[in-house]
Amino acid sequence: MKIKGLYVHIPFCSIKCPYCDFTSIVLNNNQVYEKYIDALKKELSLYKDFHFNIETIYFGGGTPSVLPPKLIGDLIEFVYKNFKIKENHEITIEANPNTYRYSQFKEIKSFGVNRLSIGNQTFNKKHLVSLGRNHTPEDTINMVNDAVKAGFENISLDLIYGMENQTLKELEEDLNIYTSLPIKHISAYMLTAYEDTPLGSMVLDNKYKLPDEETTTQMFKLIDNYLESNGFYRYELSNWAKKGFECKHNLFYWTDKYFLGIGVSAWSYVDGERFGNTKNLTEYFDMIGKGKKPTKFREILSEEDKRFEKIMLGLRLKEGVNINLIKNKEILKDLQNEGLGKIKENKFSLTQDGLMLINQIVTRLF
Ligand code: SF4
Structure with missing residues (x-):
C-alpha cells in the first residue's frame, strides 16, 4: 500500500496556551524557521525509497501560520519536485486568527494550499481570555x-467547549456565529485538562473547574443537533x-491508510508499523544534521492490534465499522437494543448516545 498522507509538524507558536499539550515552543525567529524547513526537506529525502502517491499534505502544529508563506511554499515545491502527487490533492494549513491576512493568503494559495483550518476556539471574549x-473574535x-x-x-474553524462556567446559551451563541460564516467545516473538541499543562495543574489545585459529565454531554448534543440542522453533518466524532x-487527510487517520509525518514529534503509520519522531527540537536538528531519521519510538502492530484500531477508529465515524471485524455479534x-448503536447492511455505527460512551463500548466489544 502506498503512502497517501503527508503530515508536516511546525512546532512554533507566538504564545503557549495553558491547555495545550502539543509539541510547540514560543519562537519568532526567521533564521530558525528557515533552518527547520531545510531540515524537513532533508528528513523527507531520507524516505525516498518509500512508495508514495500523495493525496494530502497537512501543515499542523504549533502554528504553521507564524512562518512566512514563502517557507511553506518552499517545502511544497520540494514535495512536488521529488514525490508522486495525485491530482486534486488537498493541502491544509492550520492558522491562528491573528496571523495571515489577505496578501499572505494569496501567496500560500499560489503554492497550492487549498484548505485552511483556523484555530478560533470560541467567539466569547470571556472564554477566549480563560483559554x-x-x-x-474580530480577528477570526x-x-x-x-x-x-x-x-x-x-x-474549517475549531471550536472548544466545556470551559469553566460556560453555559449552554453561550455555546449556542457561538454556534450561531460559526454557522453564519462562509466556512465548510467545524472541528469541536471538549476542553481537556492534560497532565503537565498549566490547566492540568489548575484543575488539580481546584483553581479551574471543568463542567461535569452531564453538562458536557448536553453540550455535545447541542453542537451535534445545531450543526446538523444548519447544513453541517457529523462525519466523525469531533468533525x-x-x-x-x-477533511481527506484526517479521514486517512481514521480509515487505516498509510501516512508519513515529518518534523518534531510527528507520527507515521506505514506497512503496519507506527513510528514517531523526537519531541526535542535540538535533538531533531542534530539527528537530521547527521543524516539520520529522527525516529524515537517504534511499534509494530500485531493483527489483533490492527483489528482493535480499526474498530476503535471506525466507531468514531458516521459510517461505522464493518461488522465482520467484530467477533461477538x-x-x-x-x-442496538440499548439505543447505543445501529446495524445497517454490513456496518455497525454508534448513535449520538453511543458516541458519548465510545470508550466503554470499545471495551465491551473486546
Ligand atoms: S496556538 Fe495552538 S499549538 Fe500553539 S500553544 Fe496554543 S493551542 Fe497549542
Whole structure:
C-alpha cells in the first residue's frame, strides 16, 4: 500500500496556551524557521525509497501560520519536485486568527494550499481570555473574510467547549456565529485538562473547574443537533462538514491508510508499523544534521492490534465499522437494543448516545 498522507509538524507558536499539550515552543525567529524547513526537506529525502502517491499534505502544529508563506511554499515545491502527487490533492494549513491576512493568503494559495483550518476556539471574549488565547473574535472574522477574498473555499474553524462556567446559551451563541460564516467545516473538541499543562495543574489545585459529565454531554448534543440542522453533518466524532468538504487527510487517520509525518514529534503509520519522531527540537536538528531519521519510538502492530484500531477508529465515524471485524455479534444486537448503536447492511455505527460512551463500548466489544 502506498503512502497517501503527508503530515508536516511546525512546532512554533507566538504564545503557549495553558491547555495545550502539543509539541510547540514560543519562537519568532526567521533564521530558525528557515533552518527547520531545510531540515524537513532533508528528513523527507531520507524516505525516498518509500512508495508514495500523495493525496494530502497537512501543515499542523504549533502554528504553521507564524512562518512566512514563502517557507511553506518552499517545502511544497520540494514535495512536488521529488514525490508522486495525485491530482486534486488537498493541502491544509492550520492558522491562528491573528496571523495571515489577505496578501499572505494569496501567496500560500499560489503554492497550492487549498484548505485552511483556523484555530478560533470560541467567539466569547470571556472564554477566549480563560483559554489564554491572544486573539479577538474580530480577528477570526477578518481572517475568514480575507481568506474568502483570496479565493479559499474550503475553510474549517475549531471550536472548544466545556470551559469553566460556560453555559449552554453561550455555546449556542457561538454556534450561531460559526454557522453564519462562509466556512465548510467545524472541528469541536471538549476542553481537556492534560497532565503537565498549566490547566492540568489548575484543575488539580481546584483553581479551574471543568463542567461535569452531564453538562458536557448536553453540550455535545447541542453542537451535534445545531450543526446538523444548519447544513453541517457529523462525519466523525469531533468533525462536522458540509457535504464534500470532509477533511481527506484526517479521514486517512481514521480509515487505516498509510501516512508519513515529518518534523518534531510527528507520527507515521506505514506497512503496519507506527513510528514517531523526537519531541526535542535540538535533538531533531542534530539527528537530521547527521543524516539520520529522527525516529524515537517504534511499534509494530500485531493483527489483533490492527483489528482493535480499526474498530476503535471506525466507531468514531458516521459510517461505522464493518461488522465482520467484530467477533461477538450478540453484543452488537445488545447495543442496538440499548439505543447505543445501529446495524445497517454490513456496518455497525454508534448513535449520538453511543458516541458519548465510545470508550466503554470499545471495551465491551473486546
Ligand atoms: S496556538 Fe495552538 S499549538 Fe500553539 S500553544 Fe496554543 S493551542 Fe497549542
